[in-house]
């Protein structure tokens with residue numbers, strides 16, 4: 001991702017900024033598309049992971065669909081040029097205004113999370129003389145074995161409809177003329193690196209799809225969500241997720257009958273590895289117990305370490321990595337004790353002005369930036 005040319009270019013720039021390696025992004029998208037095409041799978045990019053305009057338009061140029069979670073994302077997807085027939089809209093709390101935006105855009109499908117939401121969509125669609133296509137998001141009660149803050153498919157999570165409520169869904173569908181039932185939707189969590197989880201998901205999807213078929217409801221769409229994880233520990237070695245292995249789990253375990261489509265909603269695995277947060281050391285504080293590197297980027301630019309104790313590789317781009325190392329707590333400038341990227345990071349001796357990169361920051365990085373402390377909006381830098 002980095003070479004001496006890039007680093008000397010960085011040295012001229014104001015920090016902090018997100019650096020996007022668009023060549024690596026394209027390589028990742030190509031790998032995903034090739035693997036998905038092998039089985040005729042439909043992949044929607046989960047826009048929530050990164051809605052940087054350049055990133056999103058690169059993804060759109062590969063002809064992926066879009067998975068949106070707000071009216072704003074639906075509008076951005078349309079604006080970027082995503083085919084409306086490839087846009088899905090998920091989210092546990094869609095407002096009337098957002099539903100209307102999606103109805104006006106004639107999107108492919110709403111992923112619906114409650115019976116009440118089905119009734120509201122029916123009513124709003126009727127007012128426009130339209131029919132809304134829907135998939136029912138089911139909470140499959142499958143453990144994703146990931147960080148508890150990013151698990152979504154357990155009964156204690158707010159997402160989806162629990163299986164014991166499915167009779168009510170079937171009854172409602174029979175009474176709602178402006179709803180067209182397309183199928184079922186699942187998403188069990190994010191940063192899933194154990195592929196067994198997806199195998200378990202397939203078993204649940206097979207069972208539940210059969211349940212609907214037994215009730216006389218034909219399933220056209222099996223949407224299994226996203227969640228494929230990436231390697232945060234070796235950003236240079238495993239810099240493209242193993243899409244081949246991922247899709248093969250579904251090819252081997254998901255029961256698909258003639259006429260059914262399989263849809264995915266991938267976010268992180270498409271964008272995480274193609275970006276780094278680049279920052280400068282403002283100050284070095286050497287204490288008796290601790291040494292601190294105080295950066296000009298903090299939780300306002302990348303929140304993941306503070307919110308989920310997420311691991312990101314940290315390196316000093318200005319110093320050769322050979323030679324003796326010192327342990328630093330790498331912290332930001334924000335007035336919060338939690339504003340720490342990582343403790344006890346072994347780095348070459350570092351000085352004011354050194355460039356520091358925080359790797360694998362392309363997913364849930366720039367999008368989760370905030371203006372807390374009235375910080376400037378973070379800029380982006382690209383390489384082709």
Ligand code: LLP
Pocket residue numbers: 046049067090150152187189190191225226227228265266267268269304308363364
């Ligand atoms: N579909 C649905 C319904 C989702 O809720 C999500 C992510 C995705 C697809 C995409 O999942 P992915 O392929 O990116 O794992 N901010 C957290 C991650 C939150 C994920 C939210 N939902 C983080 O930084 O780890």
